[in-house]
Amino acid sequence: MKNENEFYETPTESHKKAVINTVKSELKKNKDSAPSKYAFFSWQTAAVTAFASLFVYFQLNNPLQIDEMNSNLITELASLKPIEREVIEELEFVEFLDQMSEQEIKEITL
Amino acid sequence: MLKNLKSGLLKKKTDDELVKLISEGSESSFQVLFERYASLVLGFSKKMLGGLDKAEEASQEVWLKVVKNAQSYDSRGQFKSWLMRVTKNHCLNVLRKDSRLVFTDKLVEAPPENTKDAEEAMLLNLSMRDLSEALDKLPDTQRVALTLLATTEPSYEDLAEEMGVSLGALKSIVHRGRKSLKLILETGAAV
Numbered sequence: 001m002k003n004e005n006e007f008y009e010t011p012t013e014s015h016k017k018a019v020i021n022t023v024k025s026e027l028k029k030n031k032d033s034a035p036s037k038y039a040f041f042s043w044q045t046a047a048v049t050a051f052a053s054l055f056v057y058f059q060l061n062n063p064l065q066i067d068e069m070n071s072n073l074i075t076e077l078a079s080l081k082p083i084e085r086e087v088i089e090e091l092e093f094v095e096f097l098d099q100m101s102e103q104e105i106k107e108i109t110l
Numbered sequence: 111m112l113k114n115l116k117s118g119l120l121k122k123k124t125d126d127e128l129v130k131l132i133s134e135g136s137e138s139s140f141q142v143l144f145e146r147y148a149s150l151v152l153g154f155s156k157k158m159l160g161g162l163d164k165a166e167e168a169s170q171e172v173w174l175k176v177v178k179n180a181q182s183y184d185s186r187g188q189f190k191s192w193l194m195r196v197t198k199n200h201c202l203n204v205l206r207k208d209s210r211l212v213f214t215d216k217l218v219e220a221p222p223e224n225t226k227d228a229e230e231a232m233l234l235n236l237s238m239r240d241l242s243e244a245l246d247k248l249p250d251t252q253r254v255a256l257t258l259l260a261t262t263e264p265s266y267e268d269l270a271e272e273m274g275v276s277l278g279a280l281k282s283i284v285h286r287g288r289k290s291l292k293l294i295l296e297t298g299a300a301v
Contacts, residue, residue: 006261007242009153015166016148022170023140026177031135033181 117142125189133180144173147190151197157245157257158201168204172197198262202254202272210250211273244294252287255280 011019077085120128120142131139151172156165175196183192205211241260245253251273258269270280 006150007153007157007238007257008149009156009162009165011148011152011166011169015152015169016144018166019144019148019170019173020137020141022174023177024137026174027132027135027137027140029135030133030177030180034134 124187126185126187129176129180129183129185129189132177133183140177143176147193151193154194154197154257154261155201157242157261158198158254159204160246160250160253164204168197168200172200175200194262198258198272205250205254206274211254211275240295241291244291247294248287248290251283252290255283256287256291259284 077088080088116138120131120139123131123139123142125143125146128139128143132143148169152165152169155168155172156162159165159168172193176193179196183189202211245256248256255269255273258264258272264272266277266280266284270277273280275283
């Protein structure tokens with residue numbers, strides 16, 4: 001709406017075109033720098049979350065540590081004399097038996 | 111048809127909403143905002159700079175500034191004031207660059223108060239069209255001072271600072287401008 005205290009000049013078509021052409025490249029810059037509509041998804045956040053998840057997983061289930069334990073056990077067993085190894089294996093069997101219920105023991109001994 | 115529908119929807123948006131879309135690169139939004147204020151920016155620039163060619167040049171620069179600053183524009187429903195401030199500052203810069211705001215009078219006297227009131231009463235009775243045509247015939251400094259007083263209604267102190275002249279000098283410029291306007295309106299002659 002026109003105000004009485006203002007001066008107006010109707011722009012020519014050529015002026016309108018000139019202005020639109022002048023601002024076009026700047027509008028493109030705005031478009032390129034405008035934040036994406038999917039800004040809530042961030043690769044950085046996703047990467048940090050994935051790393052944290054893997055860290056926690058490996059803390060709880062460390063395959064390297066388990067491998068190391070198994071490897072130490074094999075080395076130790078290998079270094080034992082056959083009689084010692086037999087004793088250990090028997091002990092392990094006794095331990096295994098301890099963990100079994102009476103019913104299970106009955107079943108395997110029958 | 112889809113284009114018309116889009117344009118129709120954009121026309122219903124507020125200035126601030128359009129600026130937001132311009133900040134995201136929307137050309138259609140720019141066209142709607144430009145249509146809304148193009149004649150005001152051009153008319154004010156023409157009055158300040160005293161010619162259509164320079165006004166068109168200034169208008170292009172002003173609209174470029176609008177797009178460039180759209181992302182940092184602080185939307186408070188004051189787009190028109192902001193736009194006019196950008197236009198005014200740009201025009202004043204052009205005038206300064208072209209050294210057209212030089213006040214060379216050695217003797218600066220403020221007009222007597224009763225004269226000032228009579229001049230203001232005379233200007234108030236003018237239609238904007240008559241005033242506009244008469245203003246075009248004034249020297250740059252007087253035209254700029256009177257245009258800014260008529261449209262943006264600043265305090266004399268603020269206007270003096272914007273134009274880079276002393277308060278006394280501004281009062282003298284305005285006094286001379288009003289006298290010249292009166293002469294132009296009575297005789298139709300340029301000063």
